[in-house]
Amino acid sequence: MRVYLDHAATTPVDEKVLEEMLPYFTKKYGNASSLHSFGREARDAIERSRERVAELIGAESEEIIFTAGGTESDNIAIKGIAFRKGKGHIITSQIEHPAVMATCQHLEKKGFDVTYLPVDKYGMVSPEDVENAIRDDTILITIMHANNEIGTVEPIEEIAKIARENEIVFHTDAVQSVGKIPVNVKRIGMDMLSISAHKIYGPKGVGALYIKKGTKIEAIIHGGGHEKGLRPSTENVPGIVGLGKACELAEKRMEEDMKRMQRLRDKLIKSVLEIEESYLNGHPEKRLPNNAHFRFAAVEGESLILSLDDKGIAGSTGSACSSKKLKPSHVLMAIGLNEVQAHGSLRLTLGRENTEEEIDYVIEVLPPILEKLRAMSPLWKR
Amino acid sequence: MYSDKVIEHFRNPRNMGKIEDADGVGEVGNPVCGDLMKIYIKVKDGKIEDVKFETFGCAAAIATSSMVTELAKGKSIEEAMKIGRDDVARELDGLPPIKMHCSNLASDGLKEAIKDYLSKRGRE
Numbered sequence A: 001m002r003v004y005l006d007h008a009a010t011t012p013v014d015e016k017v018l019e020e021m022l023p024y025f026t027k028k029y030g031n032a033s034s035l036h037s038f039g040r041e042a043r044d045a046i047e048r049s050r051e052r053v054a055e056l057i058g059a060e061s062e063e064i065i066f067t068a069g070g071t072e073s074d075n076i077a078i079k080g081i082a083f084r085k086g087k088g089h090i091i092t093s094q095i096e097h098p099a100v101m102a103t104c105q106h107l108e109k110k111g112f113d114v115t116y117l118p119v120d121k122y123g124m125v126s127p128e129d130v131e132n133a134i135r136d137d138t139i140l141i142t143i144m145h146a147n148n149e150i151g152t153v154e155p156i157e158e159i160a161k162i163a164r165e166n167e168i169v170f171h172t173d174a175v176q177s178v179g180k181i182p183v184n185v186k187r188i189g190m191d192m193l194s195i196s197a198h199k200i201y202g203p204k205g206v207g208a209l210y211i212k213k214g215t216k217i218e219a220i221i222h223g224g225g226h227e228k229g230l231r232p233s234t235e236n237v238p239g240i241v242g243l244g245k246a247c248e249l250a251e252k253r254m255e256e257d258m259k260r261m262q263r264l265r266d267k268l269i270k271s272v273l274e275i276e277e278s279y280l281n282g283h284p285e286k287r288l289p290n291n292a293h294f295r296f297a298a299v300e301g302e303s304l305i306l307s308l309d310d311k312g313i314a315g316s317t318g319s320a321c322s323s324k325k326l327k328p329s330h331v332l333m334a335i336g337l338n339e340v341q342a343h344g345s346l347r348l349t350l351g352r353e354n355t356e357e358e359i360d361y362v363i364e365v366l367p368p369i370l371e372k373l374r375a376m377s378p379l380w381k382r
Numbered sequence B: 001m002y003s004d005k006v007i008e009h010f011r012n013p014r015n016m017g018k019i020e021d022a023d024g025v026g027e028v029g030n031p032v033c034g035d036l037m038k039i040y041i042k043v044k045d046g047k048i049e050d051v052k053f054e055t056f057g058c059a060a061a062i063a064t065s066s067m068v069t070e071l072a073k074g075k076s077i078e079e080a081m082k083i084g085r086d087d088v089a090r091e092l093d094g095l096p097p098i099k100m101h102c103s104n105l106a107s108d109g110l111k112e113a114i115k116d117y118l119s120k121r122g123r124e
C-alpha cells in the first residue's frame, strides 16, 4: 500500500483542476496582454480566476495579484513594505516559514530592525507580545496564520486588531490555512495575505497575494507592468487557471473535507499516542484539521521516515539529520524541545484522498517500526 | 541519495544490540547533529571475537555502525584500530558528503571501545 501523508509539503493536482488548465497550454495559449481574441481568451480566464481566489478569502478581485508561489508572495509583501518605507522595525515570529524568516533576516542585514517573537509550548504567538513589541518606527507585522510543521493556528484576528489600532500594516502567510479552514480577510482585517496553489490541489509555481485596497507597497520586481506592476512577467495562464479552480473546489468542499480529515486525523492521533513515550506537538485544539505532529523518545526522524517509506508511507520530520544544514527544525526549537527531542519528530498531514483504511494501515505499521528503532537506540530504556 | 548497500544495512543491521559483559565499550556523540552511538566489543586472544552496536541516528549512522561491526569482527585489535571512516564508507559503496560525519562516528566508536578495552586490561 502507498499512503501519502505529506500534504503540508505538497498536494496532487485535482483532476478537475488539471482538466480546466489543459486547454490553456495548447489551444488557448494567447498572451493575456494581446488585443486579439487569443489574448482576450487568456485575459478572461485570468480575471475569472482572480474572482474565484477573491471569493474564497472574502476579498475584492482587484485586491488579488498572481505570483509564482507562496515564497514570492511573502517576498513581494514584506520587501514591498520595507522598500517603500526605507527603514524601520518589523515584528515577526520565531516559527515562520523560511519564505518569511529568511526575508526578514535579509532585511536585517540591509539595516531594518526585526523582532522575532517567541511562542509558547504549543507554538502560539501571544497577541500581548505583539503589542508590547510595537515601537514608534514599526512598519510591518508579519505572523503566519497556520504553522506548516506543527499545524498550530495563530490568533491572527487579535493581532490584526492590534495592528489596526496602531496603524501598522499586517501581513500573514496563509499558505497552509487557505482552502483548509475558513479564512476571510475582511472579517480578520488583513492588509496582506499570501496563498500558494500547490498546497490546495493546484499546480506548483503559482500563488497569489491579497493586498487590501489602499495598502501601498513598492515593487521588488521590475518589468512590463503586469499585475499592477507588482509582479511583471507574462502571466502563467494555465497555472493561474489552476489556482482559480483549486480555490473554487476548496470553497465547495471545505466543510465536508474538514470534518472528514479531522475525524481521521483524530483517530490517528489517539492511536499513536497510545504508543509508549509518544507525544503530540502543536496545539491540542487550535490546529489545522489535517495535521498530526508527533515526537517519539529515543528515535531519530530520518530513520523513521525511511522505515515508513519502506512500508509505502510518506511523512516528514524536523530532525537535524534530515536537514541540509544538519540543524533541527527552528519551529521545534522555538516550542522548547531540545535537539534530541526534535530528532524524534514525525509530521503526518492528511489530504482529501486519504481513506480510513490507509489510516488504519499507518496505525498498524508504525508501532513495530518504532520498536525496531528503539531496540537499537542507546537512549531507549529497557 | 543513499547507495543500495547503505539501505540494505539500514534495513537489516548486523550485530545490533548490547553485550552485557563487554570487554570494551565505546560511546561517541556526533558533534555535528547531536546523535549517539555505542559500540561493545568482546576480545579473545587479541582478536575481536564479538562486537555489537546501539545507535540513535540517521540511516547512514545505522548503516555505518552495522558495517563497522562487520569489518571489525574477527580482526586483531591492531587491525581493527586502523579501520577509518573512509573504509566504512567505501564498503558501503559511498555516502553522501553531508553524511560522512556519521561514518566518522562509527569508526570513532570502535576506536573508543578498543581504547576502553586496553585501558581496562592495563588496570588488571
Ligand SMILES: Cc1ncc(COP(=O)(O)O)c(C=O)c1O
Pocket (backbone or CB within 6 Å): A008, A009, A068, A069, A070, A071, A072, A097, A099, A144, A146, A147, A148, A173, A175, A176, A196, A197, A198, A205, A206, A207
Ligand atoms: C507556510 C508556508 N509558507 C510558504 C511556503 C512556500 O510556498 P511555495 O512553495 O509556493 O513557494 C510554504 C510551502 O512550502 C509554506 O508551508
Ligand code: FES
Pocket (backbone or CB within 6 Å): A320, A321, A322, A326, B030, B033, B034, B035, B056, B057, B058, B059, B060, B061, B099, B102
Ligand atoms: S546521525 Fe545525524 S546525520 Fe547521521
